[in-house]
Amino acid sequence: MWTCQICDAEVEEESWDLCWKCSHPRTTPPEEVETLRALQDRKKGGGLNCIRCNSTSKYAGTKSFHEGSNLGFLLGDFGHLFEGSERYDVYVCISCGKVEFYVDGIGDAARGEQA
Numbered sequence: 001m002w003t004c005q006i007c008d009a010e011v012e013e014e015s016w017d018l019c020w021k022c023s024h025p026r027t028t029p030p031e032e033v034e035t036l037r038a039l040q041d042r043k044k045g046g047g048l049n050c051i052r053c054n055s056t057s058k059y060a061g062t063k064s065f066h067e068g069s070n071l072g073f074l075l076g077d078f079g080h081l082f083e084g085s086e087r088y089d090v091y092v093c094i095s096c097g098k099v100e101f102y103v104d105g106i107g108d109a110a111r112g113e114q115a
Contacts, residue, residue, distance in 0.1 A: 006036045023064040055095030062104050
């Protein structure tokens, strides 16, 4: 088990390289940790209204989604060079459970995520 340096989440699986909650790498360079923690804290404070029920949506972390072929099982880490990756800020409605995704770094100010 290890603890994420950015969001303090407990990651039970020792073999995971990314945090399940914020998608930051296990080995974040020390000079980046403080900046990333501050950004994470600012996002936690921001809230949106759910477009379905108008209740408050809470920030649930930034997630990385990978796309591409399944060459990874044949080529190992080399196969991942052909995959794309996008990071999304995830918000979850505390009332109805609706999930919304926003591209990380675009429209942050409109969501109360000033950099």
